[in-house]
Amino acid sequence: MRSYEEAFSPYWYPVAFSHELKERPLAARLLGKELVVWRVGAGVAATQRYCAHRGADLCAGEVSAEGLRCAFHGWTYGGDGRCVRVPSQPGAPIPASAALASFRAVERYGLVWVCLDARSEQTLPEWxxxxxxxxxxxxxxxxxxxxxxxxxxxxxxxxxxxxxxxxxxxxxxxxxxxxxxxxxxxxxxxxxxxxxxxxxxxxxxxxxxxxxxxxxxxxxxxxxxxxxxxxxxxxxxxxxxxxxxxxxxxxxxxxxxxxxxxxxxxxxxxxxxxxxxxxxxxxxxxxxxxxxxxxxxxxxxxxxxxxxxxxxxxxxxxxxxxxxxxxxxxx
Known part of the structure; x- marks a missing residue:
């Protein structure tokens, strides 16, 4: 018997109405995972909720042209979860481990949908x-x-x-x-x-x-x-x-x-x-x-x-x- 999370993570679920997601990042929860969703370019992004640096809540951060910026130390993450900026060491290489778990996200039917399984071939309902x-x-x-x-x-x-x-x-x-x-x-x-x-x-x-x-x-x-x-x-x-x-x-x-x-x-x-x-x-x-x-x-x-x-x-x-x-x- 598969766990509940394993069995249902390949499917798409809404985590917010589109009108709720404005210029600020938004907290979401899905199958035991704490997420943050935000607008990026013409789409939406979804990652783990807490910063890879010191565990700060990224929902308290803000969205910039570079990505989602943590309010604690300014670490900034792109839509794919990778850290793109560490203000305290601007010239140093950014560690590969400085990344957030990221998940597929789309907007459709006035909803923001997230799928936790990157390999899934499941689709959204057709309405x-x-x-x-x-x-x-x-x-x-x-x-x-x-x-x-x-x-x-x-x-x-x-x-x-x-x-x-x-x-x-x-x-x-x-x-x-x-x-x-x-x-x-x-x-x-x-x-x-x-x-x-x-x-x-x-x-x-x-x-x-x-x-x-x-x-x-x-x-x-x-x-x-x-x-x-x-x-x-x-x-x-x-x-x-x-x-x-x-x-x-x-x-x-x-x-x-x-x-x-x-x-x-x-x-x-x-x-x-x-x-x-x-x-x-x-x-x-x-x-x-x-x-x-x-x-x-x-x-x-x-x-x-x-x-x-x-x-x-x-x-x-x-x-x-x-x-x-x-x-x-x-x-």
Whole structure:
């Protein structure tokens, strides 16, 4: 069995929203590593957080034309992590060991992504609609949950909890049965679709309405999902959630939505309603045990309606154990 860090370090994870990374370096954490990210030229750089000289926090430094400059003694590092300037000895050769561990970093979809494994051939999720300009986006504040990344994804994919956990937001208590649905194996992940009679909450005397909403789940292993909502009474919107693992038992989720740009009120409505929905999920997820994402199904009893989270967990277990991710098992 590979360690959690070894198994998942080949994948790309967001560590910040692009708008958060300005002229100052920014602290980040990923799979047990403390990082600092900063802007360099037309791109972004990510290295270990602490200076190779005396261990000072480089997040307190500043970005110069030469690179990231430590606030303690002015040692400066390029985007590849190598020290390019030691002010106290300007004429002396810089030791080869004066370098920071550096990691691949890119910007896409309004996020700063980092991959810890320099040899990895893994790619980012493909969400082309976010790059065409035909949709607008709105992001939630980062979600710092005391759960594993896999637990976070499982509760998003769990279709049987909607009527129970989400009472008062969109859950329909009268719809407890989950009709049979299929889960398909697609390149890089899974896909499933269900129709759910979502219930709008009563507001200012308005009677709640049932809206049969088509939910399309597209999972990109290990910890990303695109979830499209197509109501019959409203425009479609799509949610994107990427859980970035800090450790095996804690994660930070970057969560945002795309929507028709003509819907001027959508951002305010989405942020308010989605934060309420996710708070309901958080209370459940943080109470689950074990906190780490299970590596088997012992101690749990599953039914047919759990098919999507079951197949998702099978995929994550395969990645953890170094086996190929196989297609869904027959019912």
């Amino acid at each position: 082309p609609e976010l790059e065409t300009g035909k949709v607008a986006t709105v992001a939630l504040p980062r979600l710092d949950w005391d759960v594993s990344a896999g637990r976070m994804l499982e509760i998003i994919l769990d279709v049987t909890h909607l009527s129970w956990v989400h009472k008062g937001t969109f859950g329909n208590p009268e719809q407890q049965e989950v009709p049979p649905y299929e889960v398909a194996r697609v390149p890089g992940g899974l896909r499933a679709q269900i129709t759910y009679p979502a219930l709008s909450p009563a507001m200012e005397g308005v009677v709640p309405r049932v809206d049969r909403t088509t939910l399309t789940y597209e999972v990109f292993l290990p910890f990303a999902v695109r979830l499209s909502f197509k109501p019959t009474l409203f425009f479609q919107h799509t949610v994107y959630a990427v859980a970035s693992p800090w450790s095996e038992e804690k994660m930070q989720c970057f969560y945002f939505a795309s929507y028709h740009p003509g819907l001027k009120l959508f951002p305010d409505i989405f942020v308010k309603s989605e934060l309420a929905i996710l708070e309901q999920d958080r209370l459940v997820a943080e109470g689950q045990r074990p906190k780490a994402h299970p590596l088997d199904f012992s101690g749990e009893v599953h039914v047919r309606a759990d098919r999507l989270p079951i197949e998702y967990r099978r995929g994550v277990i395969a990645l953890r154990t170094g086996r190929p991710v196989e297609g869904p098992t027959p019912e």
